[in-house]
Amino acid sequence: MPAKSKPKKSQTHLKSGPRASRPIVPPGYQFPTSPEGLLDWSWATERLTNSHNYVIVTVRPDGRPHAMGMHGLWFDDAYYFGTDVSSRKARNLAENPHCVLVSENFHELVIVEGTAETIDGESVPEEVFEASKTKYGWSMKPRKGGSLYRLTPRVVFAFPLEQIATAVTRWRFQ
């Protein structure tokens, strides 16, 4: 039996959603270390859902990062998007599924690190297509040459600039 260890003070377990903690940054940044002021996961999901534009970052096979603006849907702790199979991001993801998604409002910035994979239209919840119609006027159902992707988060960061001294938050998924 391992010795009982005290739960880390910088982490709180929320009843639903991922575990909230502080990002690890160099000491000179003066980021908070106590859990006081940590944001609720709903703060991030609300902003990820409502973002109109997103930027997705992928990595080319030669190691150079690539960023491109796009539309997409955040639904049930995952991000859904479509892209042409010949696009740079699709070719990058085929080689390396690691990617980063960034929301559009810099003052309430949300950064999602995760992996993206292609999925069949049948495994996408119908609500995603419905939400896309409402949000962008098209259903996201792929056209010829298009593919659907689901980005599964591994870790999410929130940088609310006006409350940076208390609210900077990291959520980790198991």
Next chain:
Amino acid sequence: MKRAAQPPPATRPKMEGYGVPETKEGILPWEWALDRFSRSHNYWLTSVRPDGAPHVMPVWGVWLDGAWYFSTSASSRKSWNLQHNSKCVVCNENAAEAVILEGTARRLKDDEIPQQAFTDYQSKYGWKFDPKRGPVWEVRPHAVFAMPEQQFPKGVTKWVFEGIV
């Protein structure tokens, strides 16, 4: 703010199926990107971890004579990543008028930092650009993309810097 003497050539990115015209109709002038990028208060910088996963963090920085300057702690994730792989992406803060800069970062020795970068940083942020707190890096662009939502797809523009900056 000084500008590059010769604007880089404007082209179209390869984006099949999005209706980006093959002609130069609606293509943006370099000043469109330069203004939005240099005036951005916040930026986010993408670097790549040694295991190949990208990493994005917000940073402050200044554009000066064809390059972008920022500073970060020597022990930050982005610093570790850039020492391993100097290729990076820098974006402005407005996703609806996104300017995406792909380039190479180089850690500067103290005597390589342009004096103007100290002055510009101080006046932009009211904060000292201090290489003793965090080494200063210079990012030189290979390519810059403009993705203006309101002018999509005609305004989608790519500037290529090879051999110019």
